[in-house]
Amino acid sequence: MPKSHDLYGFFSVLYRERYVYTASAYNYKEEIMTKIKSLFISLLLTLGVSSAIAGSHGSTLDVVKERGKLMCGSNTGLAGFGAPNDAGVWEGIDVDVCRAVAAAVFGDASKVEYIPLTSKVRFTVLQSGEVDMLSRNTTWTLSRDVDLGLEFVGVNYYDGQGFMVNKDLGVSSASELDGASVCIQVGTTTEMNLADYFKANGMSYESVPVETNSEADAAYLAGRCDIYTTDASGLYASRAGYPDPSAHMVLPEIISKEPLGPSVRHGDSEWGDIVRWSLNAMIIGEELGINSGNVDAMMTSNNPEVLRLLGAEPGYGAMLGLSDDWAANILSQVGNYSESFEKHIGPNTPINIQRGLNALYKDGGILYAPPFR
Amino acid sequence: MQTSLIRKIIFDEKSRSLLVQTLVIGLFAVFIYLIVQQTAYNLEKRGISSGFDFLNMSAGYDISIRLIPFTSEDTHLRAYFVGLLNTLLIAICGCFLATILGFLVGIIRLSTNWLFRNIAYVYVEFTRNVPVLLQIILYYSILLHLPKTKQAIPIFENFFLSNRGLFSPSPIFKDGFSIVAWSFVLAIVFTFFLKKSLKKKQEVSGKQYPIFLINSAIIIFTPIFVYYIMGRPLDFELPVLKGFNFKGGMVIKPEFIGMLLGLSIYTAAFISETVRSGIISVSKGQREASQALGLKSNLVMRLIVIPQALRVIIPPLTSQYLNLTKNSSLGIAIGYADLVHGFGGISLNQTGRAIEIMLMVMLTYLTISLTISVFMNIYNKSVQFKGNA
Numbered sequence: 001m002p003k004s005h006d007l008y009g010f011f012s013v014l015y016r017e018r019y020v021y022t023a024s025a026y027n028y029k030e031e032i033m034t035k036i037k038s039l040f041i042s043l044l045l046t047l048g049v050s051s052a053i054a055g056s057h058g059s060t061l062d063v064v065k066e067r068g069k070l071m072c073g074s075n076t077g078l079a080g081f082g083a084p085n086d087a088g089v090w091e092g093i094d095v096d097v098c099r100a101v102a103a104a105v106f107g108d109a110s111k112v113e114y115i116p117l118t119s120k121v122r123f124t125v126l127q128s129g130e131v132d133m134l135s136r137n138t139t140w141t142l143s144r145d146v147d148l149g150l151e152f153v154g155v156n157y158y159d160g161q162g163f164m165v166n167k168d169l170g171v172s173s174a175s176e177l178d179g180a181s182v183c184i185q186v187g188t189t190t191e192m193n194l195a196d197y198f199k200a201n202g203m204s205y206e207s208v209p210v211e212t213n214s215e216a217d218a219a220y221l222a223g224r225c226d227i228y229t230t231d232a233s234g235l236y237a238s239r240a241g242y243p244d245p246s247a248h249m250v251l252p253e254i255i256s257k258e259p260l261g262p263s264v265r266h267g268d269s270e271w272g273d274i275v276r277w278s279l280n281a282m283i284i285g286e287e288l289g290i291n292s293g294n295v296d297a298m299m300t301s302n303n304p305e306v307l308r309l310l311g312a313e314p315g316y317g318a319m320l321g322l323s324d325d326w327a328a329n330i331l332s333q334v335g336n337y338s339e340s341f342e343k344h345i346g347p348n349t350p351i352n353i354q355r356g357l358n359a360l361y362k363d364g365g366i367l368y369a370p371p372f373r
Numbered sequence: 374m375q376t377s378l379i380r381k382i383i384f385d386e387k388s389r390s391l392l393v394q395t396l397v398i399g400l401f402a403v404f405i406y407l408i409v410q411q412t413a414y415n416l417e418k419r420g421i422s423s424g425f426d427f428l429n430m431s432a433g434y435d436i437s438i439r440l441i442p443f444t445s446e447d448t449h450l451r452a453y454f455v456g457l458l459n460t461l462l463i464a465i466c467g468c469f470l471a472t473i474l475g476f477l478v479g480i481i482r483l484s485t486n487w488l489f490r491n492i493a494y495v496y497v498e499f500t501r502n503v504p505v506l507l508q509i510i511l512y513y514s515i516l517l518h519l520p521k522t523k524q525a526i527p528i529f530e531n532f533f534l535s536n537r538g539l540f541s542p543s544p545i546f547k548d549g550f551s552i553v554a555w556s557f558v559l560a561i562v563f564t565f566f567l568k569k570s571l572k573k574k575q576e577v578s579g580k581q582y583p584i585f586l587i588n589s590a591i592i593i594f595t596p597i598f599v600y601y602i603m604g605r606p607l608d609f610e611l612p613v614l615k616g617f618n619f620k621g622g623m624v625i626k627p628e629f630i631g632m633l634l635g636l637s638i639y640t641a642a643f644i645s646e647t648v649r650s651g652i653i654s655v656s657k658g659q660r661e662a663s664q665a666l667g668l669k670s671n672l673v674m675r676l677i678v679i680p681q682a683l684r685v686i687i688p689p690l691t692s693q694y695l696n697l698t699k700n701s702s703l704g705i706a707i708g709y710a711d712l713v714h715g716f717g718g719i720s721l722n723q724t725g726r727a728i729e730i731m732l733m734v735m736l737t738y739l740t741i742s743l744t745i746s747v748f749m750n751i752y753n754k755s756v757q758f759k760g761n762a
Contacts, residue, residue, distance in 0.1 A: 120722050127421060127725075148725040149421035169617075180617040181537060186714075187722030192433040195445035206437045206537075206618065209708045209719070223521040224536055224627070226617045266420035 060264070060271035061105070061321055064132055069111045072098035073131035076116040076212050079237040080345040080353075081137050081157075090114045096340040097135040097156055097262050099333070100278040104326040109333035118211055120187035123148050126265060133275050135262040137231060139189045144263075151269075153276035155261040156337075158357040158366060160254035161190050162232035164239065167249055169226060174253035178203040183216045183225035185209075190230050193256040213238060231258050233345070233353060240350040274320055281327040283369040284309060285336030287360060292335040295328055309372050316372075337367070412728065427724040428453070434719050438626055438710040449720045456712035457737060463632050463711060464698040464741070470637035471697060472690075475644025482649050493645070501642040506703050509635030513707040516627035522618060531611050533619060536627060542609035543623040549606040553599050560595040564588040628709040632701065640697045647689045651682035683756045691749035695742050702738075712737060 064070055074095060075082035082094040099109040115131050126134045127149055140152040165171050184191050186209045198205050208225045210216045217238050220228040228235065232254060239245045262279060264272045285291065288306050290298050299312050307313040311324035334340065341358065345351045359365025382388050416423050428450040435445050440458040443451060481493040500508065517536050520526060525535035533540040571582045612622030655678050663677045704711040705718060717734040721727055
């Protein structure tokens with residue numbers, strides 16, 4: 001904006017002139033002309049400069065490094081995936097991806113600020129640059145990848161949409177759900193899958209739209225809806241927090257593919273690479289048997305891939321614009337994929353999810369990271 | 374020559390102000406142009422699609438609160454209209470209820486009865502000092518704790534109240550019902566003229582007729598009479614508990630009831646204050662003079678006080694209507710499928726066209742608000758003092 005004294009000067013001259021301009025009109029005329037000129041120039045300058053600033057973007061990595069912390073879009077609270085614990089520290093397998101990226105960039109997994117986002121606002125917030133990446137159980141679809149200006153960099157949990165009902169209803173299959181009221185989070189792929197599924201099976205339903213997972217839980221428990229539908233993982237996570245988890249069951253039908261993974265903005269492939277390989281490093285870590293406990297010991301391994309991954313053989317970090325020990329930092333501070341899974345959602349947690357599809361390819365799952373070379 | 378032109382522009386007050394105004398408008402236009410350019414450039418640079426082509430794509434989601442048929446295969450444009458109608462529905466019902474409640478409370482606050490007066494006082498101070506969003510959520514939560522569908526409370530046998538809404542019989546119109554409807558319209562038109570002629574007679578003869586009673590009787594009994602002559606061309610479909618929910622009949626969803634209660638109870642508090650100030654603004658002398666002329670107290674109110682109070686009431690009442698309409702966008706908090714929730718929320722999320730959709734939604738609210746203003750201004754003119762005074 002032009003400086004305020006320019007404007008003030010301009011108008012004050014006009015104001016004075018009204019009373020005294022007959023005395024020395026020409027002096028004032030000149031003064032006014034100069035004022036107008038300077039006002040114009042400053043206006044043009046500010047407009048030109050501001051559009052130039054708005055047009056240029058530094059690389060995300062530089063922005064993150066300069067800021068000193070990673071801004072990570074997370075869930076508003078989904079136990080096991082992304083939620084603050086009793087001490088207010090964010091935890092979960094989605095959160096671990098953010099921590100892995102922070103460990104890779106800063107060498108310190110705690111340098112993350114979590115921005116809780118509802119499913120509705122998440123993409124807009126990422127697009128606008130308020131967060132550097134999104135890691136909050138978000139399904140990778142074509143239109144999101146292509147049309148929304150996002151780039152999905154991998155899958156950290158293979159999921160599918162399921163239905164949860166109260167056992168009292170006596171329902172054992174999703175095909176018996178005709179006429180039911182269904183609680184559903186707005187702005188999700190599940191919303192569209194649900195419409196498709198009921199349509200394809202010639203059934204009707206009443207949708208009860210809710211904003212967040214906790215609102216859905218409240219509406220479902222109050223009996224506003226018969227069914228709560230979302231990704232099966234989300235159903236398990238919700239159920240774990242109910243007063244009587246055993247009174248609710250997840251129906252056997254899984255009606256969709258929901259590959260959940262972290263995403264970044266289109267147009268900064270270098271940053272996308274860093275997030276992609278941070279996740280891959282966790283998966284490869286599991287493949288190679290490297291965990292948070294044995295990183296140091298593995299530095300002297302005979303396996304060349306282990307040495308490449310841990311930076312004992314230099315050069316790979318520089319390709320990403322990071323230090324060579326980036327992956328070692330991830331594995332020592334966050335752990336490998338298996339550690340993250342078992343700690344947050346595995347069979348020994350209240351959420352109690354089996355590895356299933358999310359086991360490594362060599363253990364019967366479909367988790368598969370490209371080779372590290 | 375040139376100097377004199379410059380001189381004229383700068384020192385002649387009229388031309389100078391014209392110049393400044395043109396400059397300001399020009400700069401504003403440049404400003405807007407730059408913003409639009411910059412936005413389009415940034416969107417393109419980030420690989421985000423833009424444009425309004427998404428309006429013809431199928432929405433892919435369902436809306437359960439709707440006035441016109443809608444399925445997931447319909448377009449986003451139709452979702453827009455579904456949302457718009459829901460917004461208008463809550464706005465109209467809300468304004469209607471808020472006005473009635475507001476007038477009642479406003480009059481009660483001036484009552485001589487200590488208890489009534491103070492109950493109204495507490496109501497006004499409580500509701501207008503608590504954010505409307507909290508009130509909406511409160512009413513909605515209460516509604517959610519009504520009995521579940523299977524234990525629904527029956528009312529008059531065929532109505533059922535549960536936490537999924539109020540289920541009621543829905544009318545089925547058979548052949549000949551349109552004649553009943555027309556007889557109703559005709560009765561209203563007829564009473565309008567009857568009222569005029571009876572008033573004339575009253576002015577000539579001085580004899581008073583119970584116009585209100587006669588007209589109400591005509592409006593109520595004509596359609597009923599025709600209804601029986603036509604052989605009762607109306608059936609009801611009753612709601613029946615089947616499976617998970619009631620089937621058949623109509624349902625008023627708790628989301629709608631929650632919104633309606635929240636908005637109208639909140640706005641009514643403001644309206645009641647407006648009404649109270651309007652009534653107080655009519656000077657005591659007016660009332661005393663009309664009583665001295667022997668008018669009964671309800672006539673004093675209807676003929677003397679209210680018409681004069683309306684002049685004070687209407688302008689702030691308009692802004693209360695506007696507030697209520699805009700507050701209806703809070704429906705998003707409890708899942709009432711209004712314009713902001715459906716089109717402005719779900720469609721936005723599915724298509725990512727934030728700027729286009731928000732512009733459409735904002736322009737829509739602007740249009741609704743301006744329309745309300747126009748009509749209220751016309752009404753306001755009609756109640757103001759006539760003549761040159």
